[in-house]
Amino acid sequence: MSHTIIVGYDGSRGSESALAFAEKQAKASGASLVVAHVLEWSPYSFLTPQELEERHKRRGEELARAEEAILAPAVKRLAKSGIEVTTALKYGNIAEVIIDIAKNEKAEMIVIGRTGHSGLSARLFGSVAGTMAQAAPVPVVIVP
Amino acid sequence: MKTLFKPAALAAAATALLPHAAVAQSFDEKVNAAFASSTGWFVNLIFSPFPGTTFPWIVMWLVIAASVFTLYFGFIQFRAFGHSISLVKGDYSDPNDAGEVSHFQALATALSGTVGLGNIAGVAVAVGIGGPGATFWMVLAGLLGMASKFTECTLGVKYRNEYADGTVSGGPMYYLTKGFAERGLPGGKILAVMFSIFCILGAFGGGNMFQANQAHAQIANVVGDYPGVITGVIFAVIVGMVIMGGLQSIAKVTEKIVPFMGVLYVVTALIIILMNYDKIGWAFGQIFGGAFTGLGVAGGMVGALIQGFKRAAFSNEAGVGSAAIAHSAVKTKEPITEGYVSLLEPFIDTVVICTMTALVIIISGQLVADPATGIYMLDEGANTIKTVGDNKGVALTSAAFSSAFGGFQYVLALAVVLFAFSTMISWSYYGLKAWTYLFGEGKGKEMTFKGIFCVFIVIGASASLGPVIDFSDAAIFAMAVVNIFGLYFLMPIVKRELDSYVARLKSGEIKRFK
Numbered sequence: 001m002s003h004t005i006i007v008g009y010d011g012s013r014g015s016e017s018a019l020a021f022a023e024k025q026a027k028a029s030g031a032s033l034v035v036a037h038v039l040e041w042s043p044y045s046f047l048t049p050q051e052l053e054e055r056h057k058r059r060g061e062e063l064a065r066a067e068e069a070i071l072a073p074a075v076k077r078l079a080k081s082g083i084e085v086t087t088a089l090k091y092g093n094i095a096e097v098i099i100d101i102a103k104n105e106k107a108e109m110i111v112i113g114r115t116g117h118s119g120l121s122a123r124l125f126g127s128v129a130g131t132m133a134q135a136a137p138v139p140v141v142i143v144p
Numbered sequence: 145m146k147t148l149f150k151p152a153a154l155a156a157a158a159t160a161l162l163p164h165a166a167v168a169q170s171f172d173e174k175v176n177a178a179f180a181s182s183t184g185w186f187v188n189l190i191f192s193p194f195p196g197t198t199f200p201w202i203v204m205w206l207v208i209a210a211s212v213f214t215l216y217f218g219f220i221q222f223r224a225f226g227h228s229i230s231l232v233k234g235d236y237s238d239p240n241d242a243g244e245v246s247h248f249q250a251l252a253t254a255l256s257g258t259v260g261l262g263n264i265a266g267v268a269v270a271v272g273i274g275g276p277g278a279t280f281w282m283v284l285a286g287l288l289g290m291a292s293k294f295t296e297c298t299l300g301v302k303y304r305n306e307y308a309d310g311t312v313s314g315g316p317m318y319y320l321t322k323g324f325a326e327r328g329l330p331g332g333k334i335l336a337v338m339f340s341i342f343c344i345l346g347a348f349g350g351g352n353m354f355q356a357n358q359a360h361a362q363i364a365n366v367v368g369d370y371p372g373v374i375t376g377v378i379f380a381v382i383v384g385m386v387i388m389g390g391l392q393s394i395a396k397v398t399e400k401i402v403p404f405m406g407v408l409y410v411v412t413a414l415i416i417i418l419m420n421y422d423k424i425g426w427a428f429g430q431i432f433g434g435a436f437t438g439l440g441v442a443g444g445m446v447g448a449l450i451q452g453f454k455r456a457a458f459s460n461e462a463g464v465g466s467a468a469i470a471h472s473a474v475k476t477k478e479p480i481t482e483g484y485v486s487l488l489e490p491f492i493d494t495v496v497i498c499t500m501t502a503l504v505i506i507i508s509g510q511l512v513a514d515p516a517t518g519i520y521m522l523d524e525g526a527n528t529i530k531t532v533g534d535n536k537g538v539a540l541t542s543a544a545f546s547s548a549f550g551g552f553q554y555v556l557a558l559a560v561v562l563f564a565f566s567t568m569i570s571w572s573y574y575g576l577k578a579w580t581y582l583f584g585e586g587k588g589k590e591m592t593f594k595g596i597f598c599v600f601i602v603i604g605a606s607a608s609l610g611p612v613i614d615f616s617d618a619a620i621f622a623m624a625v626v627n628i629f630g631l632y633f634l635m636p637i638v639k640r641e642l643d644s645y646v647a648r649l650k651s652g653e654i655k656r657f658k
Contacts, residue, residue, distance in 0.1 A: 043234050043246035046399040049573040050392065052245050052253055052473035057310030059243045091243030100239070 003031035004107040008098050008128075010037060011070045014113025018143040019074060022111040023081055031108070032084035035074050036101050037066055041091035063089060095131035102138055111141045172372055172606045179603065180611035183618070190618040190625075199446060202621045203453045206463050209628040210288035213295050216635055217642065221290035221487050227649075228484040235658040236481070244475030247485045254470035254486065256402050257570030258493050260563040262350075262459030264409075264556070265358040265538035267501040269613065272528050272536050274451025275441035275511070275520055276427070277434025279502040281452025286494025289462030290487040295631050298483030298638045299323060300468030301476065314472025315574075316343075316465035316627045317581045323634045335630050336581070339465060342622040343578035344593075346466070349616035350458060351571020352597060353604025355564035357612045358538045360605040362560040365539045366553050376605030380598040383565070387572050388594045395569050402566045405559045406497070412555075413500035416548040420507045427506045440519030442527035454617065457624070459498055460490035464620055465627035469574050478654070480641040501541055508544040510535070572597050 007022040009015045019035070026033050039062060047055070071087045078085045090097045102110050110132065132140045191200045214221065230236060231247050270278040296316065303322040304314030317336040324332025360375035385391045417424065430439070435452075438444035461467055467486060474482050505511070512530040513520050521530040528536060535543045538560060545552040572594065579593040604612055648654045 039243060041243050043237065043242065044248050046252050046256070046403060047245070047249050048392065048395045048399050049253055049257070049470055049473075049570055050395075052250065052470065053311050053313065055245045055473065056312065056475065060310055062243070090239075092239070 003029060003109075004034060004105045005031045006034045006036055006098060006102045006105065006107045006110045008038070008094070008110070008112040009035050009070065009074055011074075012113065014143070016113070018111045018113035018141075019078075021141065021143045023078060023083065025109070025111070026083045027081060032086070033078065034086050034088055034101060034105055034107065035071060035078075036088040036090070036098055037070050038094045038097045039063075039066060039089075039091045040094060042093070059091075093131075095128045095135070099132065099136050102136065107138055109139050109141060110136055111143060114142055114144045175603055175606040176608050176611065179607045179615070183611065183615040186622075187614040187618045190621050191614075198443060198450075200450065200454075202625070203450055203457075205628065206292075206457050206621070206624055207285060207288065207453055209463055209624075209631065210285070210292045213291035213631070213635065214288050216639065217291055217294065219291075220294055220642075221287060221491075224294075224484050224487065225491075228488050230656075231481050231485050232488065233658075235656055236654065238657060241475050245473050247474060247476070247481065250471050250474040250482065251485050251488060252403065253399075253570070254467045254489055255492060256399060256566045257351075257470055257574070258459065258461050258467065258489060258567075259402075259406055259497060260567035261355055261358045261538065261560065262455065263493065263497045264501060264541050264560060264563070265354075265361075266455045266459050267498045268505060268537055268540040268544075270451040270455035271502050271505050271511070272531065272540055273442065274448040275434045275439050275529060276430035276502070276506045277432075277436070277438060277441070277445065277448035278452035278455070279431045279499060279506070280435035281449045282456040282498055282502070283452075283495055285453045285456035286460055286462075286490045286498065289456065289460050289490040289494065292463035292628070292631070293460070293467060293490055294483040294487040295635055295638050296463070296465055296468040296627065297471040297486035298479050298641060299631070299634055300472040300479075301474060301482045302479035302637070302641065304472040312473050313577060315469035315577055316623075316630065317578060318472075319468070319634060320626075320630045323637060324630070327633065327637070329633055332630075335626050339623060339626040339630075340578035340582045342619060342626060343466070344575050344582075345619035346464070346616075346623050347571045347575025347578070348597065348600045349612075349619035351466075351574065352568055352600050353607070353612050354616040355567050356601045356604035357607065359561050359564035362538045362542065362557045365542055366557045372605040372607075373602060376602035379565075379568075379605065380601040383568050383572065383601060384594070384598045386569060387576075387597070388591060395566075398562060398566045398569070402562055405562055408555070409559055410497060410500055412545065412549065412552065413504050416504050416545065417500075417507060419548060423507050424503075427503055430506055431502075439513075440517075440522075441529060442522060447527075456490075456494050456498070458617055458620060460493040461620070462490045463628050463631075464624045466571075466574050466620075466623070469577055470570065478641075478645055480638070480645045483638065483642075504548075505540060505544040508547045510540060510544045510547070568601070 005022050005026055007018055009019055022033055066089055071089060075085055075087060088101050098110060129142055190202050193199050194201055232251060234246060237246060270282060299319040300314045303319035304312050305318055306312050316339045320336040320339060321332045356376055356379055360372045363375055364370060386395045433439060434448055436445055438448050441447050467489060471482050471486050476482060510531050511520055523530050531540055533543050542553045542556050545556055576593055583589045
């Protein structure tokens, strides 16, 4: 039977380590990989009328950029390894969305990196890992 | 004594900073006179009474419309309230649409355009002229107005323009043209053009001059009197930087602060009301008593009613059509859902926030009544109620809040400036949409509108309250004349949407995601 490993990936150094770790695990156990990228988003934020008007357009641009700059290079690199790789690109709260993906994919493990690429990400990391540890239905591996 | 002199000293400092203050003072007067004489005819036309009565026809127009929509949609504002809350919470939002404009965001943006000085200064004007009884009529108008908002915002989403580049534009100008065409009715285009003209005037009036005027009044109230033109120029420069210079970051900051100011305002009002809990019963007695007798205010019961209805309409803009512009950017497959969400707007704006202001003014005892008869005393030569410190407009609200919390006038001044600013940004957008509908899109045309908009900020801050408030009301109500006329013809379309949606909600075809 096939296993699935979810790896949270945002292009940062920490997430590179997570990806490398997940790749090794997947190779060893014959699992498939889901590379997940989440664009931080709250439906309860406040926007100006101008931003409302352009939101749909901006969303398209943001998705295209994330696909091109973050997910595509990761998939390209994994292609050599022979692992079955799919991607997931979503908006929302990082921890909640990754947990949702794990549930939907019936994943056996979630792998995330330890630090983002800025102080802000580092601060956010606390809440992401915290929420994951509390709420994830499967084991979570935090890669340093 | 020291504190007494402080405002005067500040005013002197301000005068010293501006060598031409004397000239500016007369500039204020000139602007005032020119403005009053050039807009008088328009104001008279909109507010002319029914022959033989003192009742302005426009007030009746709004109330009848709101009542018709309330009956036609079977008291939708009460039936749908729970479902509206679920929609705003996102219970029915598809998670795959995350990143698009949510119901909450559309509502919050529309609210930041309506919650503003109408809630702080407008209510004080209403209570100052119409007495506590005006509050009763204001709340009633707010409740009825929920049905008007429901109708116009559903249409706003249904007939919005979605462009190839992914941006959207909506509002009465679009539903009047497309909706009328769909029903095979003539004249949609003419109505849309008329609406656009009035919307531009409304943007200059209530969405701009009234805001600038009252923001200046509040600042002057705190630091001492100085020429309005100074406030006007400062405001014009900052607003200009946002709308012309593309400094969206300033607007973004305001958008985030304004909701918190709103919450702070309501919480403070609640605290003041609770501190005077022994007077709550009395205050409601005044509101109900005044609603039907007037308690001696000029014009009696009708005076209270007119003031209440007028200020409610001005504050929540139900039936005016402006909100339909802001709400139409939401991501939804069902236009009616935005109608549901939008009906919360007059509720929050009028039934909650305006009522808080009114209660605080009444409970803090700002209105002077004859102790023997309980009848309100009128100012000599004017038809406003005598107040403790001879305050009117925003100064009255400020005095009422400060009587409970010394120093609150500073917080209120900040709130007023921020509310004024966010309302101006919203209305500059509404006005611009109407402008581009009339003249087409293009950098030069848009800049022309934005430039004129900034000039009106200076005029608004310089002119006195009377003529500004008259013109602001008249322009906004003129929008309602056209919009509501159109809504009567388009309401069967909304009804069809509603029936279909309710049926699918019952059958389970409309899924709940949370």
